[in-house]
Amino acid sequence: KSHQTNQCVCKVLTVDTMNSCVKKVEYAVRGPIVLRAVQIEKELKEGVQKPFSEVIKANIGDAHAMGQQPITFFRQVLAMCSYPELLDDDRFPEDAKGRARRILQGCGGQSIGAYSASQGIECVRQDVARYVERRDGGVPSDPDNIYLTTGASDGIVTMLKLLVAGEGRSRTGVMISIPQYPLYSAALAELGAVQVNYFLNEERCWSLDVSELRRALADARRHCNPRALCIINPGNPTGQVQSRQCIEDVIRFAAKERLFLMADEVYQDNVYAEGCEFHSFKKVLFEMGPEFSSTVELASFHSTSKCYMGECGFRGGYMEVVNMDPEVKAQLTKLVSVRLCPPVPGQALMDLVVNPPQPGEPSYSTFIRERKATLSSLAERARLTEQILNTVPGIACNPVQGAMYSFPRVTLPARAIREAEERGQAPDMFYCMKLLEETGICLVPGSGFGQRDGTFHFRMTILPPTDKLKILLSKVKDFHQRFIQQYS
Amino acid sequence: KSHQTNQCVCKVLTVDTMNSCVKKVEYAVRGPIVLRAVQIEKELKEGVQKPFSEVIKANIGDAHAMGQQPITFFRQVLAMCSYPELLDDDRFPEDAKGRARRILQGCGGQSIGAYSASQGIECVRQDVARYVERRDGGVPSDPDNIYLTTGASDGIVTMLKLLVAGEGRSRTGVMISIPQYPLYSAALAELGAVQVNYFLNEERCWSLDVSELRRALADARRHCNPRALCIINPGNPTGQVQSRQCIEDVIRFAAKERLFLMADEVYQDNVYAEGCEFHSFKKVLFEMGPEFSSTVELASFHSTSKCYMGECGFRGGYMEVVNMDPEVKAQLTKLVSVRLCPPVPGQALMDLVVNPPQPGEPSYSTFIRERKATLSSLAERARLTEQILNTVPGIACNPVQGAMYSFPRVTLPARAIREAEERGQAPDMFYCMKLLEETGICLVPGSGFGQRDGTFHFRMTILPPTDKLKILLSKVKDFHQRFIQQYS
Numbered sequence: 001k002s003h004q005t006n007q008c009v010c011k012v013l014t015v016d017t018m019n020s021c022v023k024k025v026e027y028a029v030r031g032p033i034v035l036r037a038v039q040i041e042k043e044l045k046e047g048v049q050k051p052f053s054e055v056i057k058a059n060i061g062d063a064h065a066m067g068q069q070p071i072t073f074f075r076q077v078l079a080m081c082s083y084p085e086l087l088d089d090d091r092f093p094e095d096a097k098g099r100a101r102r103i104l105q106g107c108g109g110q111s112i113g114a115y116s117a118s119q120g121i122e123c124v125r126q127d128v129a130r131y132v133e134r135r136d137g138g139v140p141s142d143p144d145n146i147y148l149t150t151g152a153s154d155g156i157v158t159m160l161k162l163l164v165a166g167e168g169r170s171r172t173g174v175m176i177s178i179p180q181y182p183l184y185s186a187a188l189a190e191l192g193a194v195q196v197n198y199f200l201n202e203e204r205c206w207s208l209d210v211s212e213l214r215r216a217l218a219d220a221r222r223h224c225n226p227r228a229l230c231i232i233n234p235g236n237p238t239g240q241v242q243s244r245q246c247i248e249d250v251i252r253f254a255a256k257e258r259l260f261l262m263a264d265e266v267y268q269d270n271v272y273a274e275g276c277e278f279h280s281f282k283k284v285l286f287e288m289g290p291e292f293s294s295t296v297e298l299a300s301f302h303s304t305s306k307c308y309m310g311e312c313g314f315r316g317g318y319m320e321v322v323n324m325d326p327e328v329k330a331q332l333t334k335l336v337s338v339r340l341c342p343p344v345p346g347q348a349l350m351d352l353v354v355n356p357p358q359p360g361e362p363s364y365s366t367f368i369r370e371r372k373a374t375l376s377s378l379a380e381r382a383r384l385t386e387q388i389l390n391t392v393p394g395i396a397c398n399p400v401q402g403a404m405y406s407f408p409r410v411t412l413p414a415r416a417i418r419e420a421e422e423r424g425q426a427p428d429m430f431y432c433m434k435l436l437e438e439t440g441i442c443l444v445p446g447s448g449f450g451q452r453d454g455t456f457h458f459r460m461t462i463l464p465p466t467d468k469l470k471i472l473l474s475k476v477k478d479f480h481q482r483f484i485q486q487y488s
Numbered sequence: 489k490s491h492q493t494n495q496c497v498c499k500v501l502t503v504d505t506m507n508s509c510v511k512k513v514e515y516a517v518r519g520p521i522v523l524r525a526v527q528i529e530k531e532l533k534e535g536v537q538k539p540f541s542e543v544i545k546a547n548i549g550d551a552h553a554m555g556q557q558p559i560t561f562f563r564q565v566l567a568m569c570s571y572p573e574l575l576d577d578d579r580f581p582e583d584a585k586g587r588a589r590r591i592l593q594g595c596g597g598q599s600i601g602a603y604s605a606s607q608g609i610e611c612v613r614q615d616v617a618r619y620v621e622r623r624d625g626g627v628p629s630d631p632d633n634i635y636l637t638t639g640a641s642d643g644i645v646t647m648l649k650l651l652v653a654g655e656g657r658s659r660t661g662v663m664i665s666i667p668q669y670p671l672y673s674a675a676l677a678e679l680g681a682v683q684v685n686y687f688l689n690e691e692r693c694w695s696l697d698v699s700e701l702r703r704a705l706a707d708a709r710r711h712c713n714p715r716a717l718c719i720i721n722p723g724n725p726t727g728q729v730q731s732r733q734c735i736e737d738v739i740r741f742a743a744k745e746r747l748f749l750m751a752d753e754v755y756q757d758n759v760y761a762e763g764c765e766f767h768s769f770k771k772v773l774f775e776m777g778p779e780f781s782s783t784v785e786l787a788s789f790h791s792t793s794k795c796y797m798g799e800c801g802f803r804g805g806y807m808e809v810v811n812m813d814p815e816v817k818a819q820l821t822k823l824v825s826v827r828l829c830p831p832v833p834g835q836a837l838m839d840l841v842v843n844p845p846q847p848g849e850p851s852y853s854t855f856i857r858e859r860k861a862t863l864s865s866l867a868e869r870a871r872l873t874e875q876i877l878n879t880v881p882g883i884a885c886n887p888v889q890g891a892m893y894s895f896p897r898v899t900l901p902a903r904a905i906r907e908a909e910e911r912g913q914a915p916d917m918f919y920c921m922k923l924l925e926e927t928g929i930c931l932v933p934g935s936g937f938g939q940r941d942g943t944f945h946f947r948m949t950i951l952p953p954t955d956k957l958k959i960l961l962s963k964v965k966d967f968h969q970r971f972i973q974q975y976s
Contacts, residue, residue, distance in 0.1 A: 012715055012748040012785050015815045019652050022823055030606055030825040038605075062603045065596025075571040082833075083567035086574075108553025113799040115550045117526075118518055150638060150803075153827055161678075164507050186826040190649075227500055260500040297500050311601040313832030315638075327503045335510055337518040338674040339641055343831040344801030345570075 024189040028182050028448020029060050033432055037442040052440035056472050058461045059442045061236075061404045063310025066463040071309055071370050073363040074352045077103070081112050081348050095361035103348045112344040118337035120148025120318070121344070124351040128318050131354035135268075136283035141320065147332070148318050148350060150342045152266045152303035155319035156230075157187045159262055159299045162332060163228050164193045173224035175216060175259070177208070178450035179407060179457070181236040185450070194224040199452060202409065205398045206238035210249045217257060228260040229253075234267040234278065234402030237449050237459040239382070241276040241401040247284045255296050263300040266317075269307035272379035273401035282322055298322040304349045306404065308374045316346030316353075378404070381462040381469055388473040392480050404463060407446065410456050410480065416487035428456040431483065438482075439475045512677040516670050516936020517548050521920055525930040540928035544960050546949045547930045549724075549892045551798025554951040559797055559858050561851045562840045565591070569600050569836050583849035591836045600832040606825035608636025608806070609832070612839040616806050619842035623756075624771035629808065635820070636806050636838060638830045640754045640791035643807035644718075645675045647750055647787045650820060651716050652681045661712035663704060663747070665696070666938035667895060667945070669724045673938070682712040687940060690897065693886045694726035698737045705745060716748040717741075722755040722766065722890030725937050725947040727870070729764040729889040735772045743784050751788040754805075757795035760867035761889035770810060786810040792837045794892065796862045804834030804841075866892070869950040869957055876961040880968050892951060895934065898944050898968070904975035916944040919971065926970075927963045 015023065034057075041055050057065070064070065073096055080086045080100035087097055106123040108114030119125065125143040132141035149155035164172045173194040176184045180197075188195045198216035200206040213229070220226045231250060233242040242250075254261045263281035271278050281300055286293040304316035321329065341347075357363040382400035389397040389408050397408035412427050420430035428445035435441055446457025464472055503511065522545075529543050545553070552558065561584055568574045568588035575585055594611040596602030607613065613631040620629035637643035652660045661682040664672045668685075676683045686704035688694040701717070708714045719738060721730040730738075742749045751769035759766050770788055774781040792804035809817065829835075845851040870888035877885040877896050885896035900915050908918035916933035924930055934945025952960055 010783060011811075011813045011816075012746050013651060013816050014813050015819065017653060017715075018650050018816055018819060022650060022819060025823060025826060027822065027826045030828075060603065062596060063601075064599035065602040067597055070599060070601050079567040079571035079574060082570055083563040086567060089579075107801070108550060109555055111552035111558060111801070113551075113558050113797075113801045114553040115548065115800045150831070151828065157827075162506050162510060163501060165505060183826060190823075190826075227505075258500050295498060309601075312603045313595070313599070313601045313829070315829075315831040323499075325499045325502050328499075328501050328506055331503065331506060331510060334515065335513060335678075338513060338515045338671060338678075339645075340518075340639065341801070341803075343638070343803040343834055345833040346831055 021190050021192045025186045026182065026189070026448070027186050028444050031444070031448060033429070033436060033442060033444060034059055036433065037436060040436070040440065050440065051438060055440045055442060056464060056468065057442045058464060058472060059444045059459075061306060061461055061463065062312055063306075063404075063463055064312070066461075067465050068310050068374060068463070069370075070311065071367060073357055073367050074309065074311070074349060077352055078345060078348060081345070084110070093362040095357055095363050099352060099355070103351055107344065112348060114344070116148075116341040116344055116347060118341055119333060120146065120342060121347050121351075124148060124347050125318075127351050127355040128320075132282070132320060136280055136286070139283055139286040145321050145324070146318055147321070147336060148316075148342045148347050149301075150317065150346065151305060151312075151315040152264065152301040152317040152319075153183050154315075154342070155299070155301050155317055156183060156262065156264065158332070158336065159319065160187050160191060160193065160228070161335070162328065163260060164191045166225055169223055170225045172228070173220045173226035175213070175220070175226055175229040177230070177232060177235070178452075179237050179446065180450055181232055181264070182448055184230055194220070196220040196224070196226050197450065200235070200238055200240070202398065202452070202455075205401070206235055206240035206407070208242060208246055208250065210253050213250070213253055226259065228262055230262045230264065231281070232264040233281075234270055236264075236267065236403050237405045237407045237444075239398070239400040239403045239405050239407060241271050241273065241278065244277075244279045244284060247279055247281060248288060251281070251285055251288060251292055251296060255292055261296060261298040263298060265300050266303045266306045267403040268302065269375065270378065270404060271402040272382045273399055276401045278402070282320065285322070295323060297324060299324075304346060304353055307353075308371045309349075309353060311349055314346040314349045315343055316350040317342075318350055377466065378462060381466060382406075384466070384469060385460070385462050385473065388470075388477065392477045394484055395480060400462060404461050406460050406462065407449070407457050408460070410458065412456050413484060413487040416483065419487070428458060431456070432458055434483065435476070435479050439479055441472055441475055509678050509680050513674045514670065514677070514936070515674050516932050519932070519936060521917070521924060521930060521932060522547055524921065525924060528924070528928065538928065539926060543924075543928045543930060544952060544956065545930045546952060546960060547932045547947075549794060549949055549951065550800055551794075551892075551951055552800070554949075555953050556798050556862060556951070557858075558799065559855060561845055561855050562797065562799070562837060565840055566833060566836060569833070572598070581850040583845055583851050587840060587843070591839055595832065600836060602832070604636075604829040604832055604835060606829055607821060608634065608830060609835050609839075612636060612835050613806075615839050615843040616808075620770070620808060624768055624774070627771055627774040633809050633812070634806055635809070635824060636804075636830045636835050637789075638805065638834065639793060639800075639803040640752065640789040640805040640807075641671050642803075642830070643787070643789050643805055644671060644750065644752065646820070646824065647807065648675050648679060648681065648716070649823070650816065651748060652679045654713055657711055658713045660716070661708045661714035663701070663708070663714055663717040665718070665720060665723070666940075667725050667934065668938055669720055669752070670936055672718055682708070684708040684712070684714050685938065688723070688726055688728070690886065690940070690943075693889070694723055694728035694895070696730060696734055696738065698741050701738070701741055714747065716750055718750045718752065719769070720752040721769075722758055724752075724755065724891050725893045725895045725932075727886070727888040727891045727893050727895060729759050729761065729766065732765075732767045732772060735767055735769060736776060739769070739773055739776060739780055739784060743780055749784060749786040751786060753788050754791045754794045755891040756790065757863065758866065758892060759890040760870045761887055764889045766890070770808065773810070783811060785812060787812075792834060792841055795841075796859045797837075797841060799837055802834040802837045803831055804838040805830075806838055865954065866950060869954060870894075872954070872957060873948070873950050873961065876958075876965065880965045882972055883968060888950060892949050894948050894950060895937070895945050896948070898946065900944050901972060901975040904971070907975070916946060919944070920946055922971065923964070923967050927967050929960055929963055
């Protein structure tokens with residue numbers, strides 16, 4: 001220990017002298033449980049005996065890693081963009097070639113190796129705007145309001161960065177749902193903004209009650225300046241799909257309370273439940289008439305990483321800003337220019353997502369078949385997850401209406417909670433860590449997302465292929481029963 | 489105006505209520521002059537009459553946009569990574585297939601659409617470490633100290649973020665060269681850190697004098713806590729290549745004064761001048777013996793965007809940290825995990841850069857030929873730029889020893905300076921804007937990089953193809969002479 005202290009004196013940069021906001025950052029989706037999972041994988045490779053033969057990672061929405069296949073058309077176009085000599089190859093269909101040519105013509109020197117404009121390639125932004133218009137039943141979208149981003153995370157952090165100001169009681173507060181996706185809490189910690197929690201209603205399928213928004217806002221106004229309201233729809237980690245009525249209520253609330261709306265809509269194609277439908281915040285906003293559509297400030301986010309394509313590695317995404325002050329927009333454009341541009345292959349992929357094969361084009365039927373297969377299999381897995389988990393006494397799982405996650409509540413015996421506390425662990429971390437050690441299944445404890453005090457959850461993706469998912473769910477079931485017995 | 493004020497009252501987010509640090513950010517490389525260049529391009533397309541037929545952009549190190557061709561081998565591998573069906577195609581050589589297979593095996597689900605580990609794909613980090621060892625004559629490199637990044641910019645900003653702490657007189661100061669690459673000033677402004685300027689010696693070919701470092705540090709210690717020293721070698725925007733002796737002196741200085749070293753070495757292959765050679769800070773550090781190699785904290789940065797490949801659009805890069813406190817390293821790993829991972833196609837490309845075709849492999853000779861052609865043509869253009877600019881009375885250009893830029897000094901008539909000041913413009917901005925309007929040539933004024941008071945410069949890339957570069961240089965020459973006449 002004394003040696004360590006000596007060492008610290010010598011170093012310029014230590015935990016004591018580093019950025020204190022960075023120290024407060026937490027990111028459970030890649031936290032200690034995932035580090036331990038990677039370690040266990042290495043141990044298995046080295047021949048260490050375990051009660052299981054492989055680690056199953058259901059901790060992160062990483063579709064391809066779980067075996068989902070990419071959309072053929074997307075990858076054909078990307079291959080041609082990378083190596084344009086392939087444009088002469090008969091193996092590729094004409095529509096794929098056309099898309100590749102269009103993208104390359106939008107690039108400096110017709111190369112995806114050139115920087116793009118800071119805001120993104122112009123023709124891609126045009127395609128995004130047209131996509132948004134189609135999706136929203138004709139509500140106009142201006143390519144100048146589209147910013148391509150490095151995944152949705154980049155856009156969200158950039159918007160939060162613009163919003164953070166003031167000190168002490170006038171410091172910017174940002175309202176986020178609890179449970180939340182921990183990018184939000186991490187970004188707020190890094191920026192030194194105030195996190196303002198509003199709780200989703202677990203009893204009503206993780207729905208959002210405006211009365212709870214009102215409560216949270218009133219509380220927050222006593223110690224900070226709440227200026228923005230973040231919504232994730234469909235929900236992460238909670239899998240709910242917001243009703244149109246609820247979105248209207250939220251917009252009315254934001255308008256009345258003067259809050260900047262941030263709508264994280266990266267799961268917009270992931271809606272499975274009967275009677276549920278995705279409504280974009282922008283569409284609802286415009287349908288509410290000019291009183292709202294010309295005043296409420298909104299940024300909405302999308303990405304290539306989720307939905308039916310699951311292309312996380314490309315870090316593609318966009319955000320659309322609505323009613324943003326023109327001077328602020330100029331500041332935003334300046335800010336993003338410092339990083340030069342989002343990755344161009346990700347921009348190309350985003351273009352394909354918003355401009356996929358059309359009826360009559362050679363790739364159309366394959367594209368539709370692949371997309372449908374993935375989405376209907378996800379719907380099946382969503383159903384399966386809810387059903388099987390609800391057969392376990394002590395686990396209660398809301399319907400997975402959308403997105404890629406279940407967030408079931410687990411009832412933990414008092415003795416387990418005590419033992420976890422003695423170890424300085426959150427009880428659901430204790431539970432998940434034990435699950436990992438005994439079964440090889442990697443989930444994320446609910447405490448990493450936030451939950452009502454005294455309740456415990458885990459987040460599990462529905463992404464393992466159906467066969468594996470069934471095994472996983474039955475292992476979770478067995479484990480939970482053993483765990484309850486052990487600690488009762 | 490009153491309407492604007494009303495509007496401001498209604499908006500949640502205005503320039504008055506936004507993050508004030510963001511407002512202070514400036515980024516000349518994509519500043520007003522580039523916005524005007526884009527506008528002029530649109531005007532030309534719309535048929536507006538100009539004294540020129542095209543805009544020549546020499547404002548940014550964007551090789552492919554200026555017509556440089558990508559390395560065939562790199563793009564073949566990337567195409568196969570995007571669309572693995574191509575692995576069966578006879579058109580691709582075996583070594584390219586081998587690289588693609590190795591990269592895909594390092595990816596989740598063997599897809600570049602999966603997230604990688606936050607620090608980057610493991611086998612890519614291994615390849616980077618071996619590259620660093622070869623480059624540095626056997627100095628060991630640990631893959632655990634390699635972090636893949638989204639271009640070098642991302643790594644630099646991340647390191648600065650860790651370093652920023654304290655308030656008032658104990659606020660972190662960061663030493664940067666003047667002239668500098670404006671990513672540094674922009675990042676420091678955004679983070680609210682103190683920028684500590686040290687001046688390069690223009691009279692001695694933009695070399696770095698340790699006495700100037702000493703002066704700058706002493707001055708800075710009166711009002712902040714200088715903790716880091718940034719070096720760009722080869723230099724941007726100034727094109728100098730640091731001598732081994734100078735690097736040693738800088739390391740001694742950093743060790744004595746307890747400064748964290750940040751070495752921006754993205755131009756490491758871009759060395760043209762007779763007698764100049766690239767020495768990495770890490771290599772020199774280790775050759776100075778354990779007194780230094782086991783204490784001085786260093787982060788060095790590299791990228792896929794420059795050198796002979798010029799693949800800016802992929803946003804590939806890495807940083808290596810040396811002697812970093814293990815607890816700080818854990819914080820760094822946590823911080824980068826929030827953004828999930830750098831773009832995987834960029835990681836794949838970085839892998840190819842550090843693991844190119846080897847003697848005996850089928851792609852070797854083509855690779856060497858392509859690389860040599862690009863680098864020798866750049867050397868020729870560096871020479872040409874210096875020579876021609878120095879034939880112009882009132883322009884003085886140091887040798888372009890390395891990197892991709894010349895940063896000549898221009899002597900401006902007093903009347904021009906006065907007129908610029910009347911318009912509220914920096915005199916070299918006035919000069920460059922006039923050059924753009926009259927000739928279509930887009931350069932960046934020296935004021936965007938910083939320069940000694942009363943001196944004026946511009947940064948010009950050497951990237952236009954030789955024929956175009958000659959035209960460009962002769963246009964600059966004519967313009968300068970006209971300008972001098974007009975304002976004398």
